[in-house]
Amino acid sequence: MAAQPPPKRPSVEARLADLCKELEATEAVAGEAAALLEEGKGALLALPSFASRSQEDAVRLFLAFVLYCAAKLKGRKEGSGVRLCEILNGCKLKYDDFFKEAQQLGFKIEKLLESRYGQDWESRLELKQLESLVKLLTDASRFYRKAYNELFSSASNNKDSGSTASTPDYVLFGWLLFLMLRSRSPELFKDLVSCIHGLVAILAILLIHVPAKFRSFTIEGHVYIYFAWFNSVKQTEKGVDLLASLCHNYHTSEDCLKEMMSKTHKAIEDFFSIKALSALECKTENLDKLDTGMGPSSLILFVRIQLWLCGLAEVLRFHSVDRWPDIFRGLLDKDCFHSNLKKLDSLCDSNTWEQELDLKMFLTNTDYISTAENTSRGSTNLGCSKRVFETLASPTKTIKSMLTVPSSPSSPVNGGSVKIVQMTPVTSAMTTAKWLREVISSLPQKPSSKLQQFLSLCDRDLTNDVTKRVSIVLEAIFPTKSSVDRGGSMGLNCANAFDIPWAEARKMEASKLYYRVLEAICRAEMQNNSVQNLTPLLSNERFHRCLIACSAELVLATHKTVMMMFPAVLESTGLTAFDLSKIIENFVRHEETLPRELKRHLNSLEEQLLESMAWEKGSSLYNSLVVARPSLAPEINRLGLLAEPMPSLDDLVAQQNIHVETSPDTPSKKHAGDPADNSDPQSPKRLCIESRNTIVERNVQTPPPKQSHMLPGSLKAKCHPLQSTFASPTVSNRGNEKCADLTVQIFFIKILKLAAIRIRNLCERLQHVEQTERVYNVFKQILDQRTSLFFNRHIDQLILCCLYGFAKVTQLPLSFREILHNYKKEPQCKPEVFLSVYVGSRTRNGSLGSRHIDIISFYNEVFVPAAKPFLVVLAPSVARTEDKKNANSMSYILVN
Numbered sequence: 001m002a003a004q005p006p007p008k009r010p011s012v013e014a015r016l017a018d019l020c021k022e023l024e025a026t027e028a029v030a031g032e033a034a035a036l037l038e039e040g041k042g043a044l045l046a047l048p049s050f051a052s053r054s055q056e057d058a059v060r061l062f063l064a065f066v067l068y069c070a071a072k073l074k075g076r077k078e079g080s081g082v083r084l085c086e087i088l089n090g091c092k093l094k095y096d097d098f099f100k101e102a103q104q105l106g107f108k109i110e111k112l113l114e115s116r117y118g119q120d121w122e123s124r125l126e127l128k129q130l131e132s133l134v135k136l137l138t139d140a141s142r143f144y145r146k147a148y149n150e151l152f153s154s155a156s157n158n159k160d161s162g163s164t165a166s167t168p169d170y171v172l173f174g175w176l177l178f179l180m181l182r183s184r185s186p187e188l189f190k191d192l193v194s195c196i197h198g199l200v201a202i203l204a205i206l207l208i209h210v211p212a213k214f215r216s217f218t219i220e221g222h223v224y225i226y227f228a229w230f231n232s233v234k235q236t237e238k239g240v241d242l243l244a245s246l247c248h249n250y251h252t253s254e255d256c257l258k259e260m261m262s263k264t265h266k267a268i269e270d271f272f273s274i275k276a277l278s279a280l281e282c283k284t285e286n287l288d289k290l291d292t293g294m295g296p297s298s299l300i301l302f303v304r305i306q307l308w309l310c311g312l313a314e315v316l317r318f319h320s321v322d323r324w325p326d327i328f329r330g331l332l333d334k335d336c337f338h339s340n341l342k343k344l345d346s347l348c349d350s351n352t353w354e355q356e357l358d359l360k361m362f363l364t365n366t367d368y369i370s371t372a373e374n375t376s377r378g379s380t381n382l383g384c385s386k387r388v389f390e391t392l393a394s395p396t397k398t399i400k401s402m403l404t405v406p407s408s409p410s411s412p413v414n415g416g417s418v419k420i421v422q423m424t425p426v427t428s429a430m431t432t433a434k435w436l437r438e439v440i441s442s443l444p445q446k447p448s449s450k451l452q453q454f455l456s457l458c459d460r461d462l463t464n465d466v467t468k469r470v471s472i473v474l475e476a477i478f479p480t481k482s483s484v485d486r487g488g489s490m491g492l493n494c495a496n497a498f499d500i501p502w503a504e505a506r507k508m509e510a511s512k513l514y515y516r517v518l519e520a521i522c523r524a525e526m527q528n529n530s531v532q533n534l535t536p537l538l539s540n541e542r543f544h545r546c547l548i549a550c551s552a553e554l555v556l557a558t559h560k561t562v563m564m565m566f567p568a569v570l571e572s573t574g575l576t577a578f579d580l581s582k583i584i585e586n587f588v589r590h591e592e593t594l595p596r597e598l599k600r601h602l603n604s605l606e607e608q609l610l611e612s613m614a615w616e617k618g619s620s621l622y623n624s625l626v627v628a629r630p631s632l633a634p635e636i637n638r639l640g641l642l643a644e645p646m647p648s649l650d651d652l653v654a655q656q657n658i659h660v661e662t663s664p665d666t667p668s669k670k671h672a673g674d675p676a677d678n679s680d681p682q683s684p685k686r687l688c689i690e691s692r693n694t695i696v697e698r699n700v701q702t703p704p705p706k707q708s709h710m711l712p713g714s715l716k717a718k719c720h721p722l723q724s725t726f727a728s729p730t731v732s733n734r735g736n737e738k739c740a741d742l743t744v745q746i747f748f749i750k751i752l753k754l755a756a757i758r759i760r761n762l763c764e765r766l767q768h769v770e771q772t773e774r775v776y777n778v779f780k781q782i783l784d785q786r787t788s789l790f791f792n793r794h795i796d797q798l799i800l801c802c803l804y805g806f807a808k809v810t811q812l813p814l815s816f817r818e819i820l821h822n823y824k825k826e827p828q829c830k831p832e833v834f835l836s837v838y839v840g841s842r843t844r845n846g847s848l849g850s851r852h853i854d855i856i857s858f859y860n861e862v863f864v865p866a867a868k869p870f871l872v873v874l875a876p877s878v879a880r881t882e883d884k885k886n887a888n889s890m891s892y893i894l895v896n
Helices: 012-022 027-045 055-075 084-090 095-108 110-117 121-125 127-151 167-184 192-209 242-250 254-272 337-345 389-393 399-403 425-440 449-456 463-477 481-485 497-529 541-559 568-573 577-581 584-590 596-611 621-628 630-639 649-656 721-726 739-765 769-785 795-809 816-823 831-835 855-872 877-885
Strands: 224-226 234-236 239-241 304-309 312-317 732-734 837-842 848-853
Touching: 012 027, 012 055, 012 084, 027 055, 027 095, 027 110, 055 084, 055 095, 055 110, 055 121, 095 110, 095 121, 095 127, 095 831, 110 121, 127 167, 127 192, 127 425, 167 192, 167 254, 167 337, 192 242, 192 254, 192 425, 192 541, 242 254, 254 337, 425 497, 425 541, 425 596, 449 463, 449 497, 463 497, 463 541, 463 568, 463 649, 497 541, 497 584, 497 721, 541 568, 541 577, 541 584, 541 596, 541 721, 568 577, 577 596, 577 739, 584 596, 596 739, 596 795, 621 630, 621 739, 721 739, 732 739, 739 769, 739 795, 739 816, 769 795, 769 855, 795 816, 795 831, 795 855, 816 855, 831 855, 837 855, 848 855
Parallel strands: 224 304
Antiparallel strands: 234 239, 304 312, 837 848
């Protein structure tokens, strides 16, 4: 009997219909999803797709994307639709997988989405905010689980249970209590630091109310308490302070924790209709063995704590009972615990965009949330790979040293066997927040006397200009109620008026950090250059805005905010990525107390700026290139790459409806780039609304004349390098050299450093590390003599092409597939790098358009014709002889 053929897999349309039925989507949403699928199926299923995922994974991903677009962009408008968490659950997808591919999916059908939902479809999908929120709550839930397990045992040794509740029930109760508090005070929980303060407050509540048998410490005999979880405690003249000890152990602020405790108590009272009683008024079974020991008149509770630390037992006393959280009768009592738990479980905040997520799931099913402990590379909350990117900040390093960068502990050369203990996102956030709180927040709110002296030594006193500028620019980054009162929009940065205290606090931190670093830079400039007048630098508008933006970005990175992610600071201040790349090295150099994690964050930002963002359309890099490389000007102008003038301070005031108490002394109604301000007349305003990884059109024309090689040694002995870096590109630095020459040289050397690191790591993975320098030399020639290949592209696209081209002409046994397979293991890898390379094209009416192709097509159509002269010299003599016979022959270089 013949074998039965396998059952035919349902069509994509049928699977979408089944999914809509399973999730009980409305007819309107189901119909919209079906129409979207019908129109976009060709593009969504086109190869190459979804990197190395199977076809089945690809289908599930784009079904989820199509249904979410229909539900969010049409269903929500009509008051119906299914949530993202339900869609992903129905498609059996993790959040990480979906968010990783969503940008690429949206890009594939961008024109279709624009035509159906408008140009703002991407912002209305809110995927970036949701991704950031998922990461935040994942980190918060992991912290909570770990802290709970330190405080409470998993099982009770008390055989007389007296309660039907178990440890998992109390864990869940605490998490739901946190979510309830979060729904009532959303302004407090838009960053990781405030979330941790809220969770520590919840843990303090649980310490009092969870039955004593579930604690990981015991109270017995002489009232000894064993707190194995405390690394250290805070002791006062009365004894050990519980809240201060919690703050010390989890790096929280005691003032913030007290405030959070107050809000938590009020939320519990309102939600459960339970009156709070102080520990002095209420004696529960959890405190039965705690002796006041001071008589009824003083009502002070002392408990002796047996603390085992470093193998030594230290007996300490507990602080007075008025330092304990309030007691809530009936909160966790066995008679009403389950009803209270059920009431919390039914709470659903359906009035915000967070309704797309099942917030309870972050505690109960974390495996569904993400595929790894720490999946973020970078952010908008922007972590950093642990490789040696610090070398990027030193332009005077030699090329040879770039190629011998110590390998990453996880690199193939080391076999990936070396393990480094890395800080968790929570630990990183709390330690950097502690630095911000203890080092920066204690600084004065205005320029120090020394900084005022530097400013007063200029051609005119610039103190008032500096203070007014920082007020205006930070108001643009962190809008507050004054904007709303005057009819302005709160924008993306602050979702509602309740964010005012948070925004004011962040503005204060950023301004203090800005003043501190500005003073350090002024001191260094005077010492290093032996000058007493810093007017050219201190009157430069772009320099100050970059320094302010960098300060604000570090404040945001410290708090790990959800609503404001990089590059929001650029968009708010009118800067471009190339502008910010000029200040990062100086910022790190002049703030000696900067925590290691914030240095890594800045290194990660610089990496992103160098690899693609500075090459985007509208970048001020092109304003410098047309001066430093005049041969590139026609191509730059043809593609419309130049940046627009940076908006003036008056423009920022008008755009944000900012209320300034006193008018600044800077000329009004002028662009920031007005020559009278000693600024760049072509300084930029960021125009690109595409994603930073979206690359716009280009078209290879006749290559520019050969440029001189840029050597790090040529940067030595320059006059006022920081001043020259921020000066107008057309200003002369020394002799006939323009400031643009220096700026472009520094930028290109940093590009070469980054490329050297990535080429080395990729060659290591391919086990051809000995070829690193030769591949690097090809890349260097491309950057120097075929610079237009980088316009609107990612440098990794050129690295991949250089590596394959080198392998092809030298007959190295490497396929493009093998190179891509190993590139996908690199931490900076993103699918769009090799799936979507933009190239220029002409429409039927002759206007400039664009199309996107995969990396192999780009290599054959664009890269090889432009880079052939640098590749053929590497080919064996036989191949070169054949090439001379047929000048147009490139078959031995192309991908077959």
